[in-house]
Each structure stands twice: as C-alpha cells, then as structure tokens.
Amino acid sequence: MLDTSAFLGTDQNLYTTGTRKTSRRGWKLVKMLACAITASCSILWSAAAQSLKPSSVIDLTKVRIAGSACKANLPYGFGHIEWVDDSRLLASTYWGHCDDAISANPKKFETQAVLFDIRGVILATYHMRACTRKVHTGLSRRSKKAKSTF
C-alpha cells in the first residue's frame, strides 16, 4: 500500500490534524481564503446594489416619423439622446436612410428627431433631408422648445 504521508510531508498537518493543531501556515491560508471570499462577495454585492434596472424601454424601431418616406427607425450606433427636462427627451440621428432618394440627395440620408415623454409617448417628430451641409439640432431648456438649424 502506498504511504501517502511521504508525499504529503509537512503539509499533511495543514489539513489532517484538526482545528486545535492547525499550523500557523494553515491559519493564514484559511484567513486568506475567507478574506478573498468576503471581498468577492462584498464587491459583487456592492456592484449589484449599485446596478440600475430600467424603469421603461422605448423601442425606436417602432417610431413612425411623421411625413417621412424614409426609414422610421433611428439606426443602431448613430443615435443621440438629450433630456429637455425631467419628463421629456429628444432622440435624434443624422443618418436616417431614405428609400425615396432623389438626385439632390444621392446619399439617401436624412436627419430625424423624436420627442418623447418618459412613458415613451411620442410628442413630436421631425425630419429633414441631409444635403451637403450637416444638420444640428439643439434644445433650449429655458424656452422649453425644440430648435433646429442648419
């Protein structure tokens, strides 16, 4: 029969001699593990406590831009959002894609903007063909009106 004690050597005491006889090195290992577990749990608990869950979700792909023959969704990756006040926000893009492209707009792009309330109800939409000049939209919180310029 194989004598395992020869392989375990001094470390054998670490795990087999019981609580009272646990070596100083063993205590260190136990404390280190306990600290690591506690720290991990603390970090995870802290991150989980800070992590926010959405109170509502607005699906822009279902928005119809009034009067627009272009695609109505605000495309992935190119959108911008800005709060007007704590109950309204504006989503916009410079890169809406138009299927009804005309010669004056060969790139088929247009600017689109949608004004929402916090429940996702559409309050207003806006669109404008993107020509050779960039289009910028801005908001005045003091006048509470959306403004556009190009």
Added chain:
Amino acid sequence: MHAEQTIPCPNTSKTCGISVAQSSTVVSDFASCSSSYPSQQVCDFYTGWPPTKVRQAALPVGEDPFTHIASSVWQVSPDEKWLFESNHLTSVKADGTRSLVNATNFVGHNGGGCNGQLSDASPRRFLASCVGTHWYSDGMFDAIFGFSRTLLFDVSTKSIIGRVDGNAFISSALSPSGRKIAILKGGKVRLYDAP
C-alpha cells in the same frame, strides 16, 4: 415639428454646433459656434423665441461659450472641477490640488474613452459614460469586445450611487435633476430612475 426659423452658422461657415446655456443668469439662451481657425471658434449668441442674435465672440476651440472652461472639464462646485485624466475621474481643487474621484480605470488598458455630464440641480450629480475594449486571443482566434460603463456619482460624497454596465456603442444622458438616466443602445432607449 416644423422648422420655425433657419439660423446660419457664424461667418457663413458650413458646419456649426449648438451649446445651450445651463444657467438662467446668462443673457443668452444658446450659442451657435463654428471653428474658423485651428485654435479659434466663432460663436453667435441668441436669446428669446424666435431667437434673435445678441452678440458674436471668438473663443478658443473646445471652450464652452458660457462657462469658459474646456468642454471636457466640469465645474462641480465653485472651488472644484472634475475631468478625466488617463481614463481616471480626477478632482482638481481651486488651489491646484489633484485627487482621484475614483481609483478605477473605467476603460481598461486597451483603449477607449470617457465623457461626462453634470446635473443642473443640487445636490449635483455626475454621469460618467465610458467605453472600453477587451481583447481576446488564443493563438488561433483574435477578437475584440467593446463594453460600456455608465456610472452616476454623487458629487459631494464622490460615491457611485448607480451604474449600468453593458456593450459599447451607446449614447447616454442625465436629466437636469440628476435623477433620471437615459441610455440609447441598439435602437432602444432605456430609462433608469436613480436612487
């Protein structure tokens, strides 16, 4: 909506951007600024509705036309500014003393960047929006993954009071009160109520 007025860019420039006044103490409501020279921008200031131009000014590029501090620096209190230095959110006191608001590198070591937004109302809150990248390689397959960290700070305590972790390619916004966050990703706007 329909356009009520068309405003030309300053000095007939082809492109310009709009900055909105955050304080009611300033005379104008918004400014339209265009870069005329490498180190200078020209801003037209407007007030009222419909807007009327009240003045024009030349400012250094990157300077906020209303606060006159760099657009990537936020005046969180009269004697303290916050900014990102090497992807760390840093506090700079009026006497020049610097300290980390948070020791975490929100972007990681593979490149990325952060932007910020300060609430209008008190107690002031600061939304940090950072995008970073993870690299993966097993010798046969290389991949890059983007991630985002959106963190809401309480300015007075410098503590994180809310966070949203997710994929990259997002746009985020903090409401004027600092109590609501909107995050646009993948064609959906998600609204969050901050504690």
